[in-house]
Structures are given as structure tokens and as C-alpha cells.
Amino acid sequence: METAQSRRQTAPGAFTAFARFVLCGGGVGLASSFAVAALASWIPWILANAVITVVSTLLATELHARFTFGAGGHATWRQHAQSAGSAAAAYGVTCAAMFVLQQSVAAPGVVLEQVVYLSASALAGIARFVVLRLLVFARSNSQSAAPTRTARPALTTMALTAAPVGPAVFCRTA
Template sequence: MDAAQSQPQAPGAVAAFARFVLCGGGVGIASSFAVAGLASWLPWALANALVTVVSTLLATELHARFTFGAGGRATWRQHTQSAGSAAAAYAVTCGAMFALQQWVASPGAVLEQAVYLSASALSGIARFVVLRVVVFARGRARAAADVVPATVVRAAAPATPAELCAAA
């Protein structure tokens, strides 16, 4: 198998966004239930912080493997960069929940979930852009750069007997 076939293909923007919604949205919905459950034992901000850390690690792995076509595990650099956008998402969800508490004296669980999920969705769109343009962009560019030289070298090199048999 040559280098061009072994490199993962980066999906287009629409496919990547669909995968992002499935992976990140699934983790986000599970996170909303986890935050609600933990908030009955811990202060809400602490529950949100714990769930944000765990869900960010999980989502970054899913995005590296499936969403952005990196084809493998996320690197520490990618996890670190992803954590920055997760910190912003944490601030947005905390701000939204704080605003809800200021505007509504005793919000019900359904309203709290609606506000939390809406804030998560808005910050999720921003996260998609950051992850696609910054965090996983270099991996795609590096993969493309690795493919081109290997392909050029392959085309210039004479075929081996095994390659001639395989092509027949």
C-alpha cells in the first residue's frame, strides 16, 4: 500500500460539521444529563467544570478520530488547544445559567436544560470553527504535505517485480 492510500482523507466542511454535531452533540447531550445529576450533589459550577473536563477529553478524541479525519488519537497539543475552546464554552454555559437564575426565581429542570443546551449549541458552533481552522488544520496540512512527496517519489521510482505482479 503506498503513502497516498494510507493517509486519512479530511472530510469537507459539511461532512465534518455533520460528524461534529453527531459526536460533539452526543457528548453534549450526555453532559447535560451528567451536569444535572452531579448538581444534586455538588454546586452547579463545580459539576459543570468536572463534566466539561471529561466531555472535552472525550469529544477531542472523537473529533480527532472521526470528525476531522486525523485518523488517530488526538495529540497533547490538540487536547491543550481544544481545552481553550472548552474553557470558553464553560464560561458561556455558566454565564447563561447565571443569567437564568437572575431572571427566573425558580426555573424548572426543563427550562434549565433548554438554556444549558442552547448555550452549549452556540458555543459548539464556535468550537467547530476553532477546531477545524486551528486545532486540526495543521494535521490536515501535514498529511497533505506527506502525501505529495511520497506520490512524487513513487511515480519517479521504477516499479519493483512485486508491484508489477500486483498491478497485473
């Protein structure tokens, strides 16, 4: 029989979660760059980029749910939608930064463009990490605030009520 202690998922600390975020996101990003290039040899680049962006966002969200933030299972559709929204916002930040650069400097060099793009990407990535950690994969979302009660044997119910547990014990995603 599974105890409340063994079912409890512990969220990784902020530093560990951020390191996992960089590893997962960076790994998916690197693989995506190769996948876009490979797919673009068969279909137009813009279509290849769109397809790979969707697939890589879905994959990264699953990795973040299972590994980065320790949510304990598959990402929900809501989490996928919120993650896609944060990815779109990050994309908008990098586009805006590049637009401002193009408007500010007549002929920016490759190094300046890379510095601006990578800086904007880093800032957007940090903001995305915060959004995913505090909002998308937070332990206190409304779905975990309202525990689902099921019929339990009296002995198990007594053990659960006697132990000091939080709402996370009652909620698990399949």
C-alpha cells in the same frame, strides 16, 4: 508496500464534519449527564461534575480527532489542551449568557432560561466547531508543514517525488 495515495487522509467536508461534531459531542454530552447523576450518588455533585467534565472532554477530543475531523489517529496533548481551552471558553459563554439573563429579567421562567441557555450553547458550539476545524485539527498546522524525512528505498522516493502530493502525505500521527 504502502503507496502515497493509500496513506493520504482526506478531511471530511464542512457539512459532514459538522454533523459528526454534533453526533459525537451530543452523544458524549448525553452520556455525561447520566454519568454525573450516577457518580453524584457516591460523591458530591460538584466533584462528580468536574470529574465527568474532564473525562468527557478527553473522550470527545479523541472522537473529534479520529472521526469528526479525520485527523487519522490519536489526538496530541496539544490538541487536547486546545480543545479543553475551547470547551472552557464555551462554558464561559453559557455562564455569561445566564448571568446577563439573571441581571436583565427579575424572575425568568424555566422556558426562557432554557431558550437562553440552549441558544448560547448552540452559538458556543458553532464557534467551538470552527476553532477545532480551523485551528486544532487543521491539516496545515506547523507539525504538518515541516515533513519528517526518513531513509527510503530509491524506488519509493522516486514514486513519492513523481506524484503530486501535499505535506499531509508525509505526516501521520501514531
